[in-house]
Amino acid sequence: SKAAGKLTTGLTGLAVNSTPHISLTALYDRTLKLLARMPADAKYRQSTEAIVKERLAAVNSEPDISRLEKRINCGQIEEVVQQAERELQLARNFLAWKPWEPLIGQAPPNQWKWPL
Amino acid sequence: MINLKHILKLRSLPGATSCTSAFLKETLTAPACSRINASMISGFPTPVRRELCTEKKMPTVRYSDPAIREPLKAFGKYAGECLPKYIQSADVTIFDELEILIHPEGVLPVLSFLKDHHAGQFVNLSDICCVDVPSRQFRFEVVYNLLSLRYNCRARVKTYTDELTPLESCCSVFQAANWYEREVWDMFGVYFTNHPDLRRILTDYGFQGHPFRKDFPLVGYNEYRYDDEQKRVVIEPVELAQDFRKFEYSTPWEVFPNYRDADKNMRKEGAGDEK
Numbered sequence: 001s002k003a004a005g006k007l008t009t010g011l012t013g014l015a016v017n018s019t020p021h022i023s024l025t026a027l028y029d030r031t032l033k034l035l036a037r038m039p040a041d042a043k044y045r046q047s048t049e050a051i052v053k054e055r056l057a058a059v060n061s062e063p064d065i066s067r068l069e070k071r072i073n074c075g076q077i078e079e080v081v082q083q084a085e086r087e088l089q090l091a092r093n094f095l096a097w098k099p100w101e102p103l104i105g106q107a108p109p110n111q112w113k114w115p116l
Numbered sequence: 117m118i119n120l121k122h123i124l125k126l127r128s129l130p131g132a133t134s135c136t137s138a139f140l141k142e143t144l145t146a147p148a149c150s151r152i153n154a155s156m157i158s159g160f161p162t163p164v165r166r167e168l169c170t171e172k173k174m175p176t177v178r179y180s181d182p183a184i185r186e187p188l189k190a191f192g193k194y195a196g197e198c199l200p201k202y203i204q205s206a207d208v209t210i211f212d213e214l215e216i217l218i219h220p221e222g223v224l225p226v227l228s229f230l231k232d233h234h235a236g237q238f239v240n241l242s243d244i245c246c247v248d249v250p251s252r253q254f255r256f257e258v259v260y261n262l263l264s265l266r267y268n269c270r271a272r273v274k275t276y277t278d279e280l281t282p283l284e285s286c287c288s289v290f291q292a293a294n295w296y297e298r299e300v301w302d303m304f305g306v307y308f309t310n311h312p313d314l315r316r317i318l319t320d321y322g323f324q325g326h327p328f329r330k331d332f333p334l335v336g337y338n339e340y341r342y343d344d345e346q347k348r349v350v351i352e353p354v355e356l357a358q359d360f361r362k363f364e365y366s367t368p369w370e371v372f373p374n375y376r377d378a379d380k381n382m383r384k385e386g387a388g389d390e391k
Contacts, residue, residue, distance in 0.1 A: 043197040044229075051234050074234075075266065083234055090232035097225045099199040105219050107204055108253045111276055112217055115374050116251065116381040 005065065009078050020068075020077040021059055027084040028056045034091040042100035048087065055080070180212055188214040188269070194235065195226075202226055214271045223260075223284045226273055230262055231289055238262035238271055241286075244296035246304045248330045251382045254278045256306050260286070277306055285311035303328035335360070 009016055017023060031052050038045040055072060062068040069077050110116075173179065185208055192206030192214050202222025208214055218226050230238040240263040247257040254276035262271045277283055285308035286293045297308045298317040305326040308314055316323065325332055339354040370376070 043194075044199075047194070047198070047235070048233070083237065086232035087234055090228055093225070093228055097201075099201045099222075099225050099229070101201045103204065103219070104201055104221060107217070107219070107276060110381070111252060111254060112205075112274075113381075115372075116249070116378045 009076050011076075011078075014078050014082070017078050017081055020065060020081060021063070023081050024059045024077075024084055025056065027081070027088055028052050028059070031084070031088045031091050032056075034088070034095060037095060038091075039100060044094060044100060048091070052084075052087070055084075178211070180210070184212045188212065188271075191235070191269075191271075192216060195229065198233075199226055199229060214269075216271060216273045218273060218275050220275045220277055220281070220283055223273075223275055223286055224289060227260065227262075227286050227289045230271060230273070236264065237266040238264040238269075240265060241290035241292045241296070242270075244293060244300060246300045246306060246328070248304060248328065250330050252276075254281075256304055258283060258300065258306060279305055282307040282309045284309055285314075287312055302326070305329065 005018055006016055032049065035045050035049050035052070040046075058068060058071050062071055065077055069075075069080070072080055074080055074083065188208045192208065195216060196203045196206045199222065202218045202225055204217045204219060206214070206216045216226065230236045242261040242263050243259075244261075245259050247259065249255055249257065256277050256279075258275050258277065260273040262273065263269070264271070275283065283306060285297055287297070288310070294312065295317060297311055298314060300306050301308060301314055302316045302318055303326055319327065325337065327336070335354050335356065337354060338351050340349050340351055342348070343350045
């Protein structure tokens with residue numbers, strides 16, 4: 001099956017993924033499950049769900065890898081997998097940090113004033 | 117409500133890595149007022165940005181470019197809506213640079229968001245530096261400079277701290293932060309918790325003090341010289357051959373209207389014991 005796909009990504013340290021559809025659907029499904037645990041009015045949840053659902057739809061409807069890369073338009077499919085992994089990690093961390101809560105503290109009055 | 121597609125499309129403007137065709141590269145990266153039409157280079161008819169070429173622009177003035185400014189503003193606003201807990205403000209400076217001002221508790225969340233989120237992808241930490249403004253209550257302003265290779269975009273994250281309050285180290289997010297944070301510690305004295313190896317990096321081994329602080333003298337406290345009798349380098353208190361000269365640089369004309377109140381405001385705020 002390697003003969004059918006590409007030989008290399010051209011990027012050091014990034015190996016070719018021969019089954020990107022499987023990796024991507026798994027990552028996106030897990031991300032969506034994590035996002036569902038966030039409050040529905042959180043901006044991060046709304047926008048990330050929009051992005052992830054759009055990409056998942058593209059992955060599910062496009063079996064050809066190079067056409068899928070062009071449709072997602074965000075680099076090679078291996079890079080798209082990297083982005084999905086990062087987003088999943090971020091969603092995990094956000095569940096702990098809860099950044100949608102209101103501001104924890106303002107800066108003192110002249111902290112950001114420049115020139116003095 | 118910000119249309120995400122709008123952000124993602126806007127952010128794949130000039131220089132985006134996703135534009136692979138040479139044709140697009142010619143149009144998008146050509147300088148605004150170039151006399152050389154892109155079609156002379158590539159040979160095909162290219163859409164020239166006529167409105168910019170016919171405007172009278174002064175060559176010595178750096179004009180603000182809305183094509184860079186608008187996407188940055190939109191992204192700053194979007195980041196502020198995603199992390200309202202930590203982001204105090206997100207503005208674009210007069211030089212078209214995005215600056216995100218955050219609460220010190222939010223270093224890890226904000227940097228992780230900028231690095232890991234699909235719309236950010238600021239994977240490269242270009243620099244961590246520090247600014248010492250002694251008159252402020254939190255005198256040190258730590259600045260993180262980030263670069264997104266995917267969207268050809270830079271962002272700056274600024275926090276504040278004082279001599280005794282530590283900041284969270286971002287080595288778990290960016291490996292490059294290791295030496296940068298060591299430098300900030302060595303030069304300013306800002307401590308970073310959870311840093312794998314926080315020790316001096318630029319000063320000499322037994323050196324005391326933090327040289328880049330504003331209250332550290334320009335010539336330092338000690339000088340090194342080779343002593344011929346002892347046949348080694350000796351450390352002695354610094355002795356200048358000439359008195360240190362401090363020039364006034366004052367003119368009868370006002371040169372910087374924005375700095376009119378600077379001298380008054382440089383008195384220490386917050387502590388109140390120096391009045």
